[in-house]
Amino acid sequence: MEIESDILVFMLATFLGLEVIRRVSPLLHTPLMSLTNAISAISVVGAIVIAGQHYEPGTPYAALAKVLGVLAVALAFSNVVGGYLITDRMLKMFKRGPKPPKVATVQSQREGGK
Amino acid sequence: MSAPCFIVAVGLPGLPALASQTAESHWFIHLTYIVAAASFILALKWLSDPKTARRAVWIGEVAMLLAVIGTLVSHEVIDYTWILVAFFVGAAIGVPLAVFMPMTAVPQRTALSHAFGSIAAALVGTAHYLTTANIGRFDMAALVLEMLLGFLTFTGSLMAFGKLQELLPGRPVTYKNQNVINLSILGLAVATGVVLVFLPEMTWLFPIFVALALVFGVALILPIGGADMPTVIALLNSYAGLSAALMGFVLKNKMLIVAGALDGSSGFILSVIMCRAMNRSFANVLFGAFGQISKAAKADDVYAGKVKSCTAQDVAMLLDNAQRVVIVPGYGMAVSQCQHVVHDLFDMLQQRGVEVEFGIHPVAGRMPGHMNVLLAEAEIPYDHLKELDEVNPTFRQTDVAIVLGANDVVNPLARTDPTSPIAGMPVLDVDKARSVVVIKRSLSPGFAGIPNPLFANDNTLMCFADGKKAVTDIIAAMKAV
Numbered sequence: 001m002e003i004e005s006d007i008l009v010f011m012l013a014t015f016l017g018l019e020v021i022r023r024v025s026p027l028l029h030t031p032l033m034s035l036t037n038a039i040s041a042i043s044v045v046g047a048i049v050i051a052g053q054h055y056e057p058g059t060p061y062a063a064l065a066k067v068l069g070v071l072a073v074a075l076a077f078s079n080v081v082g083g084y085l086i087t088d089r090m091l092k093m094f095k096r097g098p099k100p101p102k103v104a105t106v107q108s109q110r111e112g113g114k
Numbered sequence: 115m116s117a118p119c120f121i122v123a124v125g126l127p128g129l130p131a132l133a134s135q136t137a138e139s140h141w142f143i144h145l146t147y148i149v150a151a152a153s154f155i156l157a158l159k160w161l162s163d164p165k166t167a168r169r170a171v172w173i174g175e176v177a178m179l180l181a182v183i184g185t186l187v188s189h190e191v192i193d194y195t196w197i198l199v200a201f202f203v204g205a206a207i208g209v210p211l212a213v214f215m216p217m218t219a220v221p222q223r224t225a226l227s228h229a230f231g232s233i234a235a236a237l238v239g240t241a242h243y244l245t246t247a248n249i250g251r252f253d254m255a256a257l258v259l260e261m262l263l264g265f266l267t268f269t270g271s272l273m274a275f276g277k278l279q280e281l282l283p284g285r286p287v288t289y290k291n292q293n294v295i296n297l298s299i300l301g302l303a304v305a306t307g308v309v310l311v312f313l314p315e316m317t318w319l320f321p322i323f324v325a326l327a328l329v330f331g332v333a334l335i336l337p338i339g340g341a342d343m344p345t346v347i348a349l350l351n352s353y354a355g356l357s358a359a360l361m362g363f364v365l366k367n368k369m370l371i372v373a374g375a376l377d378g379s380s381g382f383i384l385s386v387i388m389c390r391a392m393n394r395s396f397a398n399v400l401f402g403a404f405g406q407i408s409k410a411a412k413a414d415d416v417y418a419g420k421v422k423s424c425t426a427q428d429v430a431m432l433l434d435n436a437q438r439v440v441i442v443p444g445y446g447m448a449v450s451q452c453q454h455v456v457h458d459l460f461d462m463l464q465q466r467g468v469e470v471e472f473g474i475h476p477v478a479g480r481m482p483g484h485m486n487v488l489l490a491e492a493e494i495p496y497d498h499l500k501e502l503d504e505v506n507p508t509f510r511q512t513d514v515a516i517v518l519g520a521n522d523v524v525n526p527l528a529r530t531d532p533t534s535p536i537a538g539m540p541v542l543d544v545d546k547a548r549s550v551v552v553i554k555r556s557l558s559p560g561f562a563g564i565p566n567p568l569f570a571n572d573n574t575l576m577c578f579a580d581g582k583k584a585v586t587d588i589i590a591a592m593k594a595v
Contacts, residue, residue, distance in 0.1 A: 003252050006363050006371060013359075013372040016155060017379030023162040026476060026501055029384060029483030030220060032161055033351055035174060037227050039154055040351075040377035042178065043358045045185045046238045046365050051200065052191035055245060065241035070196045072241075076234035077204030078211070079227050080178055085212035086223065088171045090487055093217075094164045097495030 031090045038083025047072035146184030147369035153177030154373050158380070164496060181369060217491040218448045221343060221480040222278040228350045229271035235357040236264025242364060243320070251311060253364050258307040260360035262327050266303075267353040269331030274346055277335070278480055284340035292337055293401050299330045334400065341445070341522070341561030343480045345388040345399045352381025384482050391476035391502075393528075393538040413565040417557055420570035424577055426587035429516075429551050430595050432575075433588070436513035438469045440505060442542050443485050444478050446519015446554065450581035453492035456518065459589055460494055471498050473505035473515075473542045475523035506543050515547035517568075519581050521560030526568055536562045550574040553584045 024032050050069030055062035153173045160170035185191065215223045239261040243249070249257065276282035289295075303326035306319050338346055355377025362370030389396060433439065441460075447453060463470045472494070478485045486499055500508075509515060517524050520542075528539040544550050545568050552569060555578065559565060568574055577584050 002366065006366075006368065009368050010359060010363075010371050010375050013375035014379045017158065017376040018383060020155065020158045020162070021376075021380045021383050024158075025162065025164070026387075026474070026483060027486045027496055027499060028161060028164060028167060029387075030224075030481060030487045031167065031483070032158075032380060033224055033348070033384065033482060034220075034227075035157065035161055035170065036351060036355065036377040036380040037224065037231060038178070039157070039174060039373050040231050040355045040358045041234070042154075042181060042370055042373040043231065043235045043238060043361055045181055045367065045370060046361045047234055048182070048185045048197055049188070049190050049365065050238050050241045052186075052193045052197050054190075054192045059245050061241075061244035065245045066196070068237040068241040070200045072234040072237040073197055073200035074204040074207070075230040075237075077201050078208030079231050079234075080182075080208070081205045082208030082212040082223075082227060084171055084175050084178070085209065086215065086220070087174075088168065089212065090217075090220075090490070091164075091167045091171060093487070093490040093493070094167070094496050095490070095493065096164075097497050 027094070028091075031087050034083055034087045034090065038080055038087060041076045041079035041083060044073060044076035044080055047076050140189075143184045143188050146180040147367070150177040150181040150184070151369045151372040153180070154376055158376060216451075217487055218451055219279075220487060221347065221484060222275055224347055224481060225271050225275040225278055225350070228347070228354050229268050229275065232264045232267035232271060232350075232354040232357055234264075235354070235361050236261050236268060238361060239264060239364065240324070249314065254311045254314060256360045256363035258310055258323075260357050260364060261324070262303060262307055263353045263357040263360070265324055265327035266331035266334065267350050267357065269328045270335045270346075270353075271331075271350050273332055273335035274343060274350065277338075277340055278343060286339045287336045292333075296330070296333045296337075296401075299326060299333055303327050303330055338400070339561055340480065341477070342399050344477050344482050344484070345385050345392075345396075347481050348381050348384035348388055349396075349400075350381070352378050352385060355379075355381055388477055388482060391540060393536070393540065413557065413559070416565040416567050417570050421557065422575055424551070424575035426577070426584065426591040427595075428575060429577060429588045430591035432514050432549055432551065433463065433468070433592060434595050436463075436468055438471075438508075438512050439463055439514045439516065440471050440473050440509065440512045440544070440547065441516045441518060442473045442475070442478075442520050442524060442544055443489070443518045444475075444520025444523060445480060445484075446581050448479055448484065448488060449519065450583075452518070452580075452582035452585050453488045453494075455582055455585040455589065456489070457492035457494055459585055460498075462589060462592060471500050471505060471508070473502070473544070474499055475502055475520070475540075475542055478520060478523055502540055502542060509543045509546040512547040513549065515544035515550045517544055517550065517552045517554070518585070519554065521554070521566055522562045522564075524568055525560075525562070525564070525566045527564065527566070534562075535564060544568065545571055545573070548573065551577055553577045553579065553581055555580060 047069055051073050154177050157170045157174035160166040211223055239257055243257055277284055306323040309316060310319055355374050359371050359374025359378055362374055460470050472489060474485050489499055490496060522536055524542050524544045526545050527534040528536045528541045531537060550573055552574060569576055
């Protein structure tokens with residue numbers, strides 16, 4: 001049952017992701033990539049468990065696993081912090097012009113003048 | 115901002131107390147995970163519009179904060195010292211990479227962060243594999259896939275980083291039977307993985323499996339040229355997300371599955387959009403070794419005696435009489451870092467009552483949306499940045515189209531020559547404008563390795579110079595006119 005519901009969750013999240021992300025304007029494709037990069041650093045959660053859990057005495061490779069876990073926490077956390085920071089830095093730069101675009105009117109005037 | 119992350123770090127010493135109340139923290143953990151999953155979805159929804167996009171970052175941070183707190187207080191985690199150290203090390207790496215990185219280097223940073231994210235997932239998988247006895251078959255399959263994607267994305271992303279940072283040659287590196295060799299490496303890696311799932315006692319295969327995955331990542335990116343990087347970065351993004359989702363399967367964590375699936379689908383959509391913008395298939399991008407200089411192309415026949423070069427004064431005169439100007443930026447703008455002088459030109463033309471727009475091709479630059487970010491950095495309002503479909507019908511009413519360091523994305527052969535390697539690729543129809551000014555250092559071919567007849571057109575003027583110098587000169591000449 002656990003497996004079935006996990007696959008179901010994965011499937012639904014993928015469909016939802018496809019629908020939501022399809023609507024993202026090409027203008028924001030770079031921030032989208034850096035934001036999803038930060039979100040996928042959610043693997044920090046798994047790394048925290050590996051780094052902080054108690055290993056029964058005699059567990060093979062317990063010390064190595066801990067080292068790998070700590071390394072993974074550092075790497076994933078650098079993406080958490082860096083990913084959100086740079087996404088915000090980029091989005092801050094996107095500004096609208098002072099007046100609404102008047103493309104249509106300018107064109108029609110010019111075509112009328114010809 | 116990273117404030118929530120630092121709150122986690124600072125608040126850490128108090129957490130063991132909370133963690134000791136295991137019965138109560140149990141519901142708390144589930145609650146944080148559910149709210150986090152919902153927030154990640156909202157974050158992506160809000161990112162779809164520039165007006166709500168900054169809110170997306172904010173809720174994404176809240177979601178991550180909740181997820182991290184929820185995990186820290188779970189009864190499984192008993193040792194905080196090294197986690198705290200790792201947080202500080204991670205922040206010390208991540209903050210400078212985000213704060214001091216010039217916007218022109220964003221593709222490299224993205225590739226590097228994909229490498230970090232994927233190796234983190236792969237290391238977690240490895241640690242889980244090494245310390246857990248009797249892993250079920252389904253879990254083992256998910257674990258093997260997590261490690262395969264994690265390790266290959268790690269070396270693949272490092273290779274992409276090397277190419278983007280120009281530590282490695284940007285042109286495809288090819289050798290005999292490359293595709294056969296690459297597919298064999300992948301086949302072997304998958305086969306070793308399958309054996310590990312069904313015969314877990316053959317532990318000696320594990321290092322071989324890891325090595326094959328690492329080698330495949332390198333081999334996969336070697337034959338891919340710089341201009342295909344938008345597709346490849348998006349694909350690596352997708353793999354990194356899938357690897358996180360698979361970790362969710364292994365660790366029985368549905369929030370991880372949701373966040374990973376969102377990332378996986380985002381990378382997938384972006385790479386499909388990039389492929390479509392080049393009218394090429396995934397297989398062609400990955401195995402086509404696209405971008406070698408084609409020997410069949412006869413540049414001399416196309417260009418001989420027909421190319422007109424011009425000075426900044428000529429361009430200034432053209433612009434002086436123009437009512438509508440469209441600027442088409444390409445990777446050359448990023449290379450010469452001239453987005454700020456482009457902004458000066460934009461301001462000057464606007465003040466003279468000229469209508470100025472930017473025509474952005476989806477694959478211009480080295481990652482999806484690269485040009486938009488550079489122009490936004492130069493404080494050009496985003497309502498002047500137009501997509502291909504929006505700007506193409508307007509070229510007939512355009513007096514001057516300025517092509518700034520772009521080549522194949524404005525090549526009319528894509529429309530006219532069905533035998534061309536870029537046949538059918540959607541291009542910006544700058545040749546339909548009254549005059550075209552191409553700012554480019556030389557007549558050298560772009561990523562497709564073919565000559566561009568646009569440069570030899572009657573209404574085209576070539577301005578052979580570095581982008582920054584050319585635009586600066588044009589501004590000076592306009593002031594003098």
